[in-house]
Amino acid sequence: MKKSGFAMLTIFACIWVTGAYTQTVEELQTNYINALGGKEKINGLKSIVMETNMQAMGMELPAKIWIVYNTATRQEIEVQGQKIITFIGxxxxxxxNPLTGSTEAQPLPDEAVKSAAGSLSAGGELTNYKENGYAATYEGKDTVNGAAVHKIKLSKGDVLSTIYIDAAxxxxxxxxxxxxxxxxxxxQTTNYSNYKKTPEGFLFAYNMVVSSPMVGxxxxTITKIDVNASLDIKELENPH
Incomplete structure (x- = not known):
């Protein structure tokens, strides 16, 4: 992704440093995948339907999310008796968004679609970052809520993600x-917690907190997950 910032004392030194960073990312990727149950388990996750209870601006906002991995996702949020619907392929x-007076589907900017692409990968961006065209660098250790974490930066075009992996x-x-x-x-920053397995053995974070200057x-909180339900892409893509 971005330049490492290390001085290029010699070509061999540069190769050694780059190789060490690549190896670190790959090692963390392997540990991350294993923590989710392994590559075979993740590859067995084809789709999910989630029901969540969202809280924002003092309101309770029931929501439903459909994901067909590597293909598309749809989200419906109930706000004051109306639905905000978003589809991303x-x-x-x-x-x-009827709250803004829009009752017809409005196209999302290409940048918004690209920034949401990670949600289409089972397990998240890190599971198949190379195959999906991301570059990665290891940014060292940090802390999140007092716990040690590893930082990895992923980039693809003008989209940049920094992910924090619990060191334990x-x-x-x-x-x-x-x-x-x-x-x-x-x-936008999203914090994940309360990891639990579904009856099928798939691991999900049941609590998320999303923060951004635009939405606060x-x-x-996930209240229900259906794994590998049969979903029709055409139905998900249909605005009505």
Whole structure:
């Protein structure tokens, strides 16, 4: 992704440093995948339907999310008796927000679609970052809520993510994304906690807190997950 910043004393020194960083990312990726149950387990996750209880601006906002991994996702949030609907595919997306007077699907900016691409990968961006065209660098250790974490930066075009992996459990505990949307840089941070397994043995964070200057803080708790349900992409993509 971005230049490492190390002085290039010799070609061999540069190769050694780059190789060490690549190896560290790959080792963390392996530990991360193993913490989720292993590559075979993750590859067995084809789709999910989630129901969540969201809290924002003093309101309770029931939501439902459909994900067909590597293909598309749809989200519906109930707000004051109306639904905000968002659809994102691999290369396009749209949103309907009646609270802004829009009752028809409005296309999402390409940058917004790209920044959400990580949600289409089972296990998240780190599981298949190379195959999905991301570059990665290890940024060393840090702390999140008093616990030691590893920092990894992922980049693809003008989309930048910094993910924080717990040094003990290797679970994802934080993800900060930056993207330029409509000419403005937008940053969003999501914190993950309360990891639990479904009856099928798939591991998910049941609590999330999303923070950004545009929407403030949104707390979400998963209340139900259906794994590998049969989903029709055309139905998910249909605005009505």
């Amino acid at each position: 691999k290369d396009k997306g749209w949103s309907i 459990s290797y679970h994802l505990v934080r993800n900060t994304t930056k993207a330029t949307v409509a000419g403005q840089e937008v940053e 803080e949104i707390k979400a």
